[in-house]
Amino acid sequence: xxxxxxxxxxxxxxxxxxxxxxxxxxxxxxxxxxxxxxxxxxxxxxxxxxxxxxxxxxxxxxxxxxxxxxxxxxxxxxxxxxxxxxxxxxxxxxxxxxxxxxxxxxxxxxxxxxxxxxxxxxxxxxxxxxxxxxxxxxxxxxxxxxxxxxxxxxxxxxxxxxxxxxxxxxxxxxxxxxxxxx
Amino acid sequence: xxxxxxxxxxxxxxxxxxxxxxxxxxxxxxxxxxxxxxxxxxxxxxxxxxxxxxxxxxxxxxxxxxxxxxxxxxxxxxxxxxxxxxxxxxxxxxxxxxxxxxxxxxxxxxxxxxxxxxxxxxxxxxxxxxxxxxxxxxxxxxxxxxxxxxxxxxxxxxxxxxxxxxxxxxxxxxxxxxxxxx
DNA sequence: GAAAATCGTCAATTTTATTTAACAAGTTAG
DNA sequence: CTAACTTGTTAAATAAAATTGACGATTTTC
Numbered sequence: 123x124x125x126x127x128x129x130x131x132x133x134x135x136x137x138x139x140x141x142x143x144x145x146x147x148x149x150x151x152x153x154x155x156x157x158x159x160x161x162x163x164x165x166x167x168x169x170x171x172x173x174x175x176x177x178x179x180x181x182x183x184x185x186x187x188x189x190x191x192x193x194x195x196x197x198x199x200x201x202x203x204x205x206x207x208x209x210x211x212x213x214x215x216x217x218x219x220x221x222x223x224x225x226x227x228x229x230x231x232x233x234x235x236x237x238x239x240x241x242x243x244x245x246x247x248x249x250x251x252x253x254x255x256x257x258x259x260x261x262x263x264x265x266x267x268x269x270x271x272x273x274x275x276x277x278x279x280x281x282x283x284x285x286x287x288x289x290x291x292x293x294x295x296x297x298x299x300x301x302x303x304x
Numbered sequence: 305x306x307x308x309x310x311x312x313x314x315x316x317x318x319x320x321x322x323x324x325x326x327x328x329x330x331x332x333x334x335x336x337x338x339x340x341x342x343x344x345x346x347x348x349x350x351x352x353x354x355x356x357x358x359x360x361x362x363x364x365x366x367x368x369x370x371x372x373x374x375x376x377x378x379x380x381x382x383x384x385x386x387x388x389x390x391x392x393x394x395x396x397x398x399x400x401x402x403x404x405x406x407x408x409x410x411x412x413x414x415x416x417x418x419x420x421x422x423x424x425x426x427x428x429x430x431x432x433x434x435x436x437x438x439x440x441x442x443x444x445x446x447x448x449x450x451x452x453x454x455x456x457x458x459x460x461x462x463x464x465x466x467x468x469x470x471x472x473x474x475x476x477x478x479x480x481x482x483x484x485x486x
Numbered sequence: 487g488a489a490a491a492t493c494g495t496c497a498a499t500t501t502t503a504t505t506t507a508a509c510a511a512g513t514t515a516g
Numbered sequence: 517c518t519a520a521c522t523t524g525t526t527a528a529a530t531a532a533a534a535t536t537g538a539c540g541a542t543t544t545t546c
């Protein structure tokens with residue numbers, strides 16, 4: 123697989139410029155269909171064509187190719203695109219690449235008995251989440267509770283904390299953390 | 305005219321890699337004819353093709369487009385490519401772009417009476433040249449002489465100096481100066 | 487020296503990109 | 517709610533890039 127997704131880059135810069143395929147094509151002296159197939163990687167534009175298009179944005183070929191990787195400006199993620207992170211019995215699925223973001227979104231799954239550890243977690247972040255399925259025992263500082271589906275939490279991660287699934291079924295949580303700590 | 309000479313760039317990187325058109329084409333899974341027409345700007349390669357070719361060099365698209373301008377690595381110059389510089393009755397034709405070089409080569413033409421000036425020239429360079437045609441009176445410091453076709457000179461430009469055509473015909477000189485001062 | 491390779495280029499064909507023209511879906515105007 | 521507009525996509529036609537196969541010129545080999 124080619125990691126150089128020219129179509130995605132073009133679509134990105136076009137939308138960032140606030141142009142429709144037709145508008146861009148018109149100004150570049152081309153047709154909307156060409157833009158469409160290029161953006162979907164159904165054809166590889168000649169450098170001459172690409173240059174015409176980029177001049178509208180405006181963006182030089184150099185700048186276009188030097189653009190940050192697609193991961194850096196990716197906004198939407200298919201379920202299978204989430205990056206899996208496994209720590210013991212806890213399975214995280216992360217949204218996006220944390221090298222480029224300050225906000226970490228995780229789709230977490232705690233199997234029965236899963237535990238983030240006796241030695242409590244502590245890091246320079248703020249985090250929160252919502253329980254989707256099952257139950258979780260959450261300890262933050264001196265406070266402890268059991269959250270069930272629909273419940274939520276939000277706290278300063280500098281306080282020692284611990285997640286533990288003491289139920290009989292998986293617990294699923296969607297959480298956010300800034301800055302990222304995993 | 306487009307100042308982005310893709311053909312020249314490709315030819316440059318290919319030769320720098322020590323490859324013939326055929327060898328490059330073979331390794332890239334293309335044909336020599338394609339390379340030929342691309343290098344002569346008779347066709348604009350698709351980005352896909354260009355990528356295949358550059359992977360052989362190897363060079364990324366980003367690096368390729370970020371390459372220094374062709375003027376920077378230009379080696380051979382047609383007569384009409386020399387950049388004309390006129391100062392009074394003296395006409396210079398410079399070889400290459402001094403932004404990228406420390407050696408300035410000039411094809412100079414002094415019309416009868418042409419004179420670099422009573423107030424002698426002085427700059428932090430070393431310069432020399434050969435008279436091709438006509439005669440020139442050259443003064444350097446306290447020394448003065450008349451040079452005719454075939455004669456030459458070389459001196460430290462920090463010494464005050466002056467060129468003067470006291471003959472009846474044009475005087476043509478090819479000179480060099482480092483670092484450039486014009 | 488002549489034969490065999492290799493070089494870059496070019497004309498004709500094939501393949502691919504781009505245009506033309508239509509479509510379905512979504513939005514705005516009335 | 518319809519009618520007019522915009523959106524992005526697609527199929528067939530056209531334009532352009534890439535391949536095939538050849539050429540003359542230069543270099544290498546014997």
